[in-house]
Amino acid sequence: MASMMFTDCSSSTTSRLFHLNRRNGTSLLRQCVGQLRFQTTASGRGCIRSSSSPISAISVILVGDRKDSATYVRNKKKACDSVGIKSFEVCVAEDSSEEEVLRSVSGFNDDPSVHGILVQLPLPSHMDEQNILNAVSIEKDVDGFHPLNIGRLAMRGREPLFVPCTPKGCIELLHRYNIGIKGKRAVVIGRSNIVGMPAALLLQREDATVTIIHSRTKNPEEITREADIIISAVGQANMVRGSWIKPGAVIIDVGINPVEDSSAARGYRLVGDICYEEASKVASAITPVPGGVGPMTIAMLLSNTLKSAKRIHNFQ
C-alpha cells in the first residue's frame, strides 16, 4: 500500500489547492498556493499586493465558446483573484480571423502592465496555433510553450524564462515531498509538447536517467517496471496496471480521463492513466485523479506570472 498519497482534501481548488496526507495521519501539508500567497502578499516582500492595484497581471485570450475552455479560464481567474494577481480576459468570437487574435496578443505584448499572456487552447481549426503561440513575447510566455523556452529547457547551461506549468507542477510535487530525483530511473509515459517532453527534460536537468515511452514503444510494461519515478501523461484510462509498477516507485499521474459511471451524478467519473487501486498497493507515493496534478498546474501558472512580474519590475 502506498505509504504516501498526494491528495486534494478540499473541494475548492482555489482555496486549498494542494494537500498531503500520510496514512498514519501525520499531515505534511504544505499548501503551494498558500505559500505563494504569503510570498506575494507579505508587505515586507512587496512584490505583489492583494489590493485593488496589484502589480502582477495576466491576460487570457479565449477564442470561441467551448464550455471546457471557459471553465478552465474561469478557474484560472479565480486562482489569480485568490492570490492578488489581476487577470484580464479577452473573448474573441469563434469565427474571428487569426489576425484578430494576433492583434490581441500584440496589444498585450506591448502593454507593460501585463506580465503574462495565456492563449487558451485549443483554437478553432482555421487558426494556426503555432503562429499565434509564437507571437506571444517570450518574456510573457507564462505557459512556457514558446520553442525558445523549450530549447533553453533542453540545453545544459541555459535557463528558460518559463517552464510549462504541468510538468513544473510534477517536479514541484517531488520537491515538496523530498523525493530525490538525482540518479533515479525515471519513465515518462507520453511525449506531448505540453507535458511529456518537458517533464522528461526537467527530470534530466535534475540528473534522473530518463526514458520516454510512447505509442511506438514495444514493451512499455517492462520498461515502466524499471522506474523509480513514473510520470504518466498519455490520456488512456487506467492504462498502467499494478503489474507495471516496481515496488516502492513514486507515481505522478497527469491523465484525466472520463469513464462511464452510472452511480455518478453526471454519469461519468474521472480517472487517471494509472490504475489507482492496483498501483497504490505497490507504489510508495501516488497522486490521485482528480486533485493531484491538476491544482498544481494552476499554482505553477501563478508562480510563472509572479516570476515574470518580478523580472519586469527588477525585483529580486
Added chain:
Amino acid sequence: MASMMFTDCSSSTTSRLFHLNRRNGTSLLRQCVGQLRFQTTASGRGCIRSSSSPISAISVILVGDRKDSATYVRNKKKACDSVGIKSFEVCVAEDSSEEEVLRSVSGFNDDPSVHGILVQLPLPSHMDEQNILNAVSIEKDVDGFHPLNIGRLAMRGREPLFVPCTPKGCIELLHRYNIGIKGKRAVVIGRSNIVGMPAALLLQREDATVTIIHSRTKNPEEITREADIIISAVGQANMVRGSWIKPGAVIIDVGINPVEDSSAARGYRLVGDICYEEASKVASAITPVPGGVGPMTIAMLLSNTLKSAKRIHNFQ
C-alpha cells in the same frame, strides 16, 4: 563479429569521406559527400555551381590561434571547396573583445551572399559563448545550436531550420545503411548540447524509445545492454566494453579520445568511447574511430549550408 562496419577507407576525408564494407567483401559504398557533390553540382539541379561564382557560401569566425581549431576550420574549408561551396574566414585575435566578434557575426547576418555562419568553438574564456551563438541569425545557424532550433527539434509538429551536424550525421548513417529506428530501444551515452541531447531528440522523432545515460546514471552497463542502437558521445576512451553490448546492437561511436601509443608516430592514437575490439565481436554494426562519425559531421555541415542557400534562394 560485427557483420557490418562503417569504415573510412581513405586517408583523405575530403576526397572520400565515408565508406562501408561488409566483412564478406560486398561493398555497399554510398559516399555521402559524393552524393552531395552530385546533388549540388549537377547542372540540371542548378542549386550550387562548383565554379568561381558559387551561390552557396559559409562564413567561419575563428577567434584566437588554437591549433586544433585552425585544423578544424581548414578541414571544413577543404570540404566546402570540394563541393563548390564558397567559404569566407575571419580570424579575430585572441585578445579581441566580445563586441568585435559580435560585429563580425552581425556583418554576416546582414550579408545576403552568406548562407551559413559558423563560430568555431571554444571561444576564449573572456567571451560569453551564449551571447555570441545567440547572435547568429537563426536562418544562418548551420551548426543548429541556436536554442530556437533546439526547441523546434524537441517539439512535435515543429521543424528546426537546422539540425546540429554531428547528431544529424549519426542518424544519416543509420538511414544510409537501412537500419530501422522506429520502435527500437536506443541509448544515448552523454547529454551534451552538441551531440547527446540533440541525438536523443532526433532518435525520438524517429520513434525510437530513448534513454539518455550520463555521469549520474547508476547502472549504465545494465541500461546500455538493453539497447538496439547505441550512440556514445561521452569522451572517455574505451569506456563501453563488450559486456555492455546486446548481441546484434548497432553502435555509433562519436568519441574521439587520444591514448598513449609509443608505436604511433605522434606518440598517441585516437580511440572512441566504445572498446572497438570487444564491441565489434558482439554488435551487428559499428563505426570506427577515426573515420566513422567525424567525416559525417563535415558532410552534414555542407548539407545544412546547401539547405540554407536553397531556402534563401527559394529553390525547391
